[in-house]
Amino acid sequence: MKKWSFLALFVTAIAAAVFLHAQNKPLMNASSSPAGSPASDAAYCPPDDAKSACGLPSKVVIDMSNTTVQRTEAEWRARLTPEQFRVARQQGTEPPFRNAYWDSHEDGVFFCVGCDTPLFDSRHKFESGTGWPSYWQPLEKLFIGEERDVSWGMVRIEVHCKVCGSHLGHLFDDGPRPTGQRYCINSASLSFMSRADYDTWAARNSPGKSAQ
Numbered sequence: 001m002k003k004w005s006f007l008a009l010f011v012t013a014i015a016a017a018v019f020l021h022a023q024n025k026p027l028m029n030a031s032s033s034p035a036g037s038p039a040s041d042a043a044y045c046p047p048d049d050a051k052s053a054c055g056l057p058s059k060v061v062i063d064m065s066n067t068t069v070q071r072t073e074a075e076w077r078a079r080l081t082p083e084q085f086r087v088a089r090q091q092g093t094e095p096p097f098r099n100a101y102w103d104s105h106e107d108g109v110f111f112c113v114g115c116d117t118p119l120f121d122s123r124h125k126f127e128s129g130t131g132w133p134s135y136w137q138p139l140e141k142l143f144i145g146e147e148r149d150v151s152w153g154m155v156r157i158e159v160h161c162k163v164c165g166s167h168l169g170h171l172f173d174d175g176p177r178p179t180g181q182r183y184c185i186n187s188a189s190l191s192f193m194s195r196a197d198y199d200t201w202a203a204r205n206s207p208g209k210s211a212q
């Protein structure tokens, strides 16, 4: 009897290990995540968990020397709200479920709050359950810069606006089809324009048309 119960315990332990491994696997952002890091628990951004991957600020060095739009700190502070400045210019983060666009279902386009570049489309937005606006692709990849972010003992990909260097959020590889990507973005780094207004804006700003 003792032998059987030991065997049952052993099998249960193996099953639990396999289950936990399977649980963690799709949540890992990169195979190079250091052993013992909290990445497996954090990458899916559980609600109200301050240690979730999206919820942690970034510490990467963004090269501002090549950005098209450059402003002094005084100009940034004049343009942005304190919350927008903290998130977009100081690589901060906002609380999940308590931000402008996490639950937005309006049809339109999301612009960079720092330079008014169109970055994300509501047609690529999906319900990630994280409490932050999430997209499976950007509007135009050329406008999105990526930096490897190893802060907080995790390996993440920080994303920012390439035009002005404003921090946007992080990119994970556990998104839905067709890309499998999840751009976890701070609302504070975005502004929204309805589809009708965007169409007008795009027509006015398209190449070959002079601004009237």
Ligand SMILES: [Zn+2]
Pocket (backbone or CB within 6 Å): 112, 113, 114, 115, 116, 117, 161, 162, 163, 164, 165, 166
């Ligand atoms: Zn920008």
